[in-house]
Amino acid sequence: MENNNSQVNDPNTLPKTKFQKFLADAWDLIKFAVIALIIVIPIRMFIAQPFVVSGESMFPTFNNGEYLIVDELSYRLNTPHRGDVIIFRYPNDTTRFFIKRIIGMPNEEISIKNGAVTIINKDNPNGFTLSEPYIDEPFDTTATYKTGANEYFVMGDNRNRSSDSRAWGLLPGNLIIGRAYLRLLPFKSASYLPGHYQESK
Numbered sequence: 001m002e003n004n005n006s007q008v009n010d011p012n013t014l015p016k017t018k019f020q021k022f023l024a025d026a027w028d029l030i031k032f033a034v035i036a037l038i039i040v041i042p043i044r045m046f047i048a049q050p051f052v053v054s055g056e057s058m059f060p061t062f063n064n065g066e067y068l069i070v071d072e073l074s075y076r077l078n079t080p081h082r083g084d085v086i087i088f089r090y091p092n093d094t095t096r097f098f099i100k101r102i103i104g105m106p107n108e109e110i111s112i113k114n115g116a117v118t119i120i121n122k123d124n125p126n127g128f129t130l131s132e133p134y135i136d137e138p139f140d141t142t143a144t145y146k147t148g149a150n151e152y153f154v155m156g157d158n159r160n161r162s163s164d165s166r167a168w169g170l171l172p173g174n175l176i177i178g179r180a181y182l183r184l185l186p187f188k189s190a191s192y193l194p195g196h197y198q199e200s201k
Helices: 018-047
Strands: 048-052 067-071 085-090 093-104 109-113 116-120 143-146 151-155 176-185
Touching: 048 176
Parallel strands: none
Antiparallel strands: 048 067, 067 176, 085 093, 085 176, 093 151, 109 116, 109 143
């Protein structure tokens, strides 16, 4: 007589042991980690990276401790612009990173007198004065600087408390990491292209 209650056990339908479940979960975690690394590492190296503002050299535009995302891709495709807030390697110690604003572009003369910044270049042989609405207080620098090819003149917005091109010289273009792209923290100050300003000339 045929036993209708008989059944053949399929190994694939048997309950998994705790160890087998652990191995399956571990394998899923490893796959997730590998995929995440494949996505994150190129982004971290070539597209964007985090930066924490240290000090008051960019006040009031940026405060100490603010958390930024740096856009590294734009300057691989295009050149920086006057007014951009950039992160770069400090020329006298390339293990350190600074944040400043581009004031002078390559092949320009930057004349500062009683706090007014005048730019002289090929297109403006008589010079034009920057409006600089991001400056919070007057500063008393009086000096003239000249940039060469692929050199930039940078200053902090807090001119009286900033170590910048006035102190340590011109910034070689190859030391520029990228521009301030996002301000994530604090949340109340979160913004896109924080500190962005483009001079009309």
